[in-house]
Amino acid sequence: RDPRGALEQMAGLIEEVGHRNDVQFPLNMTVCVTDGQQVVAARYSSETDSRSLFHSTSFRQLRELYPDDPRIIAAGDDAFLVLSEPLIDVQGVWEEIQEATILVAKSGQIEYKRFVPRLPEPAA
Structure with a gap:
């Protein structure tokens, strides 16, 4: 709760x-x-x-990078990621x-x- x-x-x-x-x-x-x-x-x-912790600021870039990935499509527009380190192949969308x-x-x-x-x- x-x-x-x-x-x-x-x-x-x-x-x-x-x-x-x-x-x-x-x-x-x-x-x-x-x-x-x-x-x-x-x-x-x-x-x-x-240790470090980051979150994505835009899921749109992930959809553009992986347009056919059903997991990303299913996540929807309000989705975001929380990661220990930013993904290297997706630049400029991470906030610590x-x-x-x-x-x-x-x-x-x-x-x-x-x-x-x-x-x-x-x-x-």
Whole structure:
């Protein structure tokens, strides 16, 4: 129901357990999840130096490059890709997701927010 909150709580729990066990930098992640309606991708590390994460800014170039690929045709106009590195044969359509950032993409709209790990709230 709340992918951003769930990811931030997961990261907070990992960091808390790691620090409690003397792990200096317990988390280094790039992650992407979907519920079929939205895509949520995050880039974060405890030492503020996570691996790279990119997303496409235009699916049109991919359709032009692979006009007969049924997977690309089926993806539709609001589709985009989330990748660890940009595709070399498709230039100029990639944007890097910054460190400690979460991206939420839905219905062709992309929103960036700061990713802040937090401990899960106690069950009621």
